Amino acid sequence: MTNPILENVEFDDDGFMIDPNAWTAEIGEAIAAREELPLTDRHWVVINFARQEFDANDEAPTLRRITKTTDVDTKELYKLFPGGPAKKAAMVAGLGKPTGCI
Amino acid sequence: MTEKSNGNRKLCIITSKGSLDMAYIPLILANSARMTGIDVELFFTFWGLDVITKKKMGGLNVATVGNPSMHPWFHIPTLLGAIPGMSAAASWMMRQExxxxxxxxxxxxxxxxxxxxxxxxxxxxxxxxxxLTKDDLVDEAEVLGAMEFMELSEGAQLLLV
Structure with missing residues (x-):
């Protein structure tokens, strides 16, 4: 069952949003629900930071930048986004699949 | 233990070299794998142990003798590479980069x-x-025989660095 919010959103084959600028917090919630990832305030610290970085640099932040800049450390980041934080955090934040290796 | 992926892809990396440049290969690959939800087992053997030995890991160096690939910084002919301080200088440059x-x-x-x-x-x-004893290694490291590592790596993708 797809959330009606997601019906008008375009995704690539891996489930990443094609147009990051079309993202809203509601879409983020709906993607997280699709990924069976209940969001907490701590998830939003990461998601909001990723969005903020994207707005400023047109690029998703690296995980290292997230853990260096926010108070979410590596261990917590992996707990928040099981199945690979680089992929999952970017996906929920409506950003493309990350290409960096740090 | 951090929660692992549900998928069953697993990467095992055997690290046998302890120079600064060779240390980064397994670490970068392991990190990339974990970032995308792949399980990782890292086995350090021979000089590779330096990478997880508390007293050594902070001071790894680049070899300047018998290393034909010193670019993009500069090429050091083997004979000059043997001059004292050359390895330290090359290592310093690499750390900067x-x-x-x-x-x-x-x-x-x-x-x-x-x-x-x-x-x-x-x-x-x-x-x-x-x-070396377990106390010489980083706290989270475990000591393992090669046979046990074979069991651990069953079905995994295996890399030797």
Whole structure:
């Protein structure tokens, strides 16, 4: 069952949003629900930071930048986004699949 | 232990070299794998043990003798590479470049991959040979025989660095 919010959103084959600028917090919630990832305030610290970085640099932040800049450390980041934080955090934040290796 | 992926892809990396450049290969691969939800087991053997040995990991160097690939910084002919201080200078330069890319220094990078849920093992035989004990390794490392590592790596993708 797809959330009606997601019906008008375009995704690539891996489930990443094609147009990051079309993202809203509601879409983020709906993607997280699709990924069976209940969001907490701590998830939003990461998601909001990723969005903020994207707005400023047109690029998703690296995980290292997230853990260096926010108070979410590596261990917590992996707990928040099981199945690979680089992929999952970017996906929920409506950003493309990350290409960096740090 | 950090929560692992549900998928069953697993990467095992055997690290046998302890120079600064060779240390980054397994660490970068392990980190990339964990970031995308792949399980990782890291086995350190022979000189690779330096990478997870507390007293050594912060001071790894680049070899300037018998290393034909010193670019992009500069090429050091083997004879000049033997001059005292040459390896230290090359290592210093490489650390600068690594820092520019925002890659952490080796000790911090090892902690990063451990925090990301990669398991780290020291090779028992090599440790006996080098008179190392579990206490010499980073706290999270376990000591493992090669046979046990074979069991652990069953079905995994295996890499030798």
């Amino acid at each position: 690594i820092d520019k890319l925002d890659f952490p220094p080796v000790p911090e990078f090892v902690q990063l991959v451990i925090d990301s849920g990669a398991n780290v093992y020291g090779c028992k035989m090599s440790m006996d040979m080098m008179k």
